[in-house]
Amino acid sequence: MHATSRIYVAGHTGLIGSACVRRLRRVGFERLLLKPHHELELTESSAVDEFFDNSRPDYVVLAAGRVGGIVENQLYPADFINTNLAIQLNVLRAAHRAGVKKLILFGSSCMYPRDCPQPMPESLLLSGIPESTSLAYAVSKLAGVQMCLAYNQQYGEQRFIPLIPNSAFGPNDNFDPKSGHVLSALIRRFHEAKQRGAASVTLWGSGNPRREFIHADDVADACIALLQGDTEHLRFPINVGTGCDLSIRELAEAVASVTGYAGEIEWDTSKPDGAPRKLLDSSRIKGFGWRNSVEFDAGLQDTYRWYLQAMQNAEAKA
Numbered sequence: 001m002h003a004t005s006r007i008y009v010a011g012h013t014g015l016i017g018s019a020c021v022r023r024l025r026r027v028g029f030e031r032l033l034l035k036p037h038h039e040l041e042l043t044e045s046s047a048v049d050e051f052f053d054n055s056r057p058d059y060v061v062l063a064a065g066r067v068g069g070i071v072e073n074q075l076y077p078a079d080f081i082n083t084n085l086a087i088q089l090n091v092l093r094a095a096h097r098a099g100v101k102k103l104i105l106f107g108s109s110c111m112y113p114r115d116c117p118q119p120m121p122e123s124l125l126l127s128g129i130p131e132s133t134s135l136a137y138a139v140s141k142l143a144g145v146q147m148c149l150a151y152n153q154q155y156g157e158q159r160f161i162p163l164i165p166n167s168a169f170g171p172n173d174n175f176d177p178k179s180g181h182v183l184s185a186l187i188r189r190f191h192e193a194k195q196r197g198a199a200s201v202t203l204w205g206s207g208n209p210r211r212e213f214i215h216a217d218d219v220a221d222a223c224i225a226l227l228q229g230d231t232e233h234l235r236f237p238i239n240v241g242t243g244c245d246l247s248i249r250e251l252a253e254a255v256a257s258v259t260g261y262a263g264e265i266e267w268d269t270s271k272p273d274g275a276p277r278k279l280l281d282s283s284r285i286k287g288f289g290w291r292n293s294v295e296f297d298a299g300l301q302d303t304y305r306w307y308l309q310a311m312q313n314a315e316a317k318a
Contacts, residue, residue, distance in 0.1 A: 011064030019216035077136035084140035170216035207249030215294035
């Protein structure tokens with residue numbers, strides 16, 4: 001991988017995609033191929049083929065896809081599975097045909113069985129049924145991982161790298177309480193509750209499930225390490241996480257503190273919890289030399305600062 005390499009980052013305006021762009025530029029890669037959604041529809045195979053034929057990227061980071069929290073997964077399971085399957089099928093096929101040297105595809109910790117020994121090693125994938133509240137998304141990402149492995153096996157090359165990050169957060173996240181993931185959605189809910197002077201905020205579930213959170217910059221660093229390093233003898237897929245988790249209740253209390261919300265936190269136990277715990281065994285990527293560098297508290301504060309700035313920018317444009 002050279003400074004002149006052409007690197008296509010799909011989904012470059014999203015959470016992980018934008019982090020990859022920041023990190024790549026920081027270490028000297030400037031020939032980044034960035035196409036917004038309105039210019040390149042990745043679910044259309046002819047458009048994807050034309051882009052790869054014309055741009056000839058050397059490396060690809062596939063961070064585009066349909067993502068969301070429990071509510072979105074329950075409301076739009078067909079959209080989740082259709083969109084993600086189409087994007088993965090089109091991009092992997094075009095990348096193979098164009099001779100891309102390496103491609104990173106992101107799986108998800110929700111691919112693991114709902115009731116799974118903790119922490120979860122990669123060998124436990126497909127050993128049980130994933131959590132039902134995100135099953136369509138999990139199946140679509142499992143299919144993407146298997147596509148990578150199938151190409152690698154059939155053509156005898158380790159070019160397609162499926163990476164499984166745990167719950168990522170950071171700048172450019174989706175902060176919509178209905179469609180965002182739990183951490184970013186909580187930031188907005190507690191911020192708005194503080195602004196309204198609300199006496200309490202009611203959250204779904206019991207607060208007992210545990211989750212592992214990783215800053216998007218750390219995920220991006222893992223991508224760069226895998227793109228640059230010798231991965232010929234690595235077994236894929238490969239997990240990337242911090243090795244530490246906290247309960248949703250602890251997360252809510254941390255977010256309330258960062259946002260300055262001082263009201264009560266109440267729990268609606270009639271709503272689903274999701275999987276009881278999702279902690280990844282990331283020993284293999286740590287053995288490859290990667291380490292996370294963003295501590296959770298610092299990353300949470302950084303994310304809230306970014307959210308406040310984004311809100312101010314939006315108000316200024318209104």
